[in-house]
Amino acid sequence: MVVHMKDAAAKTAEMFKTIAEPNRLRILMMLRMHPMCVCEITFVLGLDQSTVSRHLAKLKAMGLVRDERRGQWVDFILTKPGRGSPEAKVLRLAASLLDGSEIVRKDSGIAKSADRTILCR
Secondary structure (H helix, E strand, C coil): CHHHHHHHHHHHHHHHHHHCCHHHHHHHHHHHHCCEEHHHHHHHHCCCHHHHHHHHHHHHHCCCEEEEEECCEEEEEECCCCCCCHHHHHHHHHHHHHCCCHHHHHHHHHHHHCCHHHHCC
16 A cells, blocks of 8 residues: 555656646646647747657656547647546646636637648648
């Protein structure tokens, strides 16, 4: 039992380290709107594609996002963790703290104008 608690604490600490990076938090908040491809996320954040891909890989490794091929695009989607799971609690906490913030509003506006058919050439 003690080993399980240590594992849970270590996983939770690693999850907080992962989302402590501001751009990863911004990605999580964007993905609450709808699935997005790397090109769209890159457009919103103004970062290199390789940087966004590294952020997405870390979020995926933590079980916070998953990817799904849809035609020529690979969309990144927020996972639907089990109710009460550490992942669900972390996502809920992040959303409650950031909802309505200036950066989330700004990202949301930019994301709405992102057209993958133009961005992902």
